[in-house]
Amino acid sequence: MSEELPDTLKLKLLKRAFHQVLKEREKPTEHFAEDPEKHVYAMSDEKAVELLGKIKLKYPEIYGVFIRELYKALKSGKISSISGMLIYDVINTLNLDVKPDIRIKFVKHGKEVDLKEYID
Secondary structure, eight states, X not given: OOOOOOHHHHHHHHHHHHHHHXXXXXXOOOOOSSOHHHHHHHTBXXXXXXXXXXXXXXXXXXXXXXXXXXXXXXXXXXXXXXXXXXXXXXXXXXXXXXXXXXXXXXXXXXXXXXXXXXXX
């Protein structure tokens, strides 16, 4: 019996979580010379990009804040890269309804193969 949190409350929780991690930088907010979204995607792994795309489609009002906070964390040096697990943990903390795609890959001698070739 789980109750859905309103999107505005989810947004507030997201902001609070990131501000606790960053502990409010002492410098005044900088104007971004580069595109924060491109920078975040460049520092993200494949699974993180997939999850960010799903957040963008399902929660567009949260997505912009999410990207800005990730960008600030990257620029301040608090995190060096963004993994799918990090994004998934934040999604679960905020109780957002976003699930990763499940893929099963078979690798044999460093090459991705189908199941029949993998068993042989």
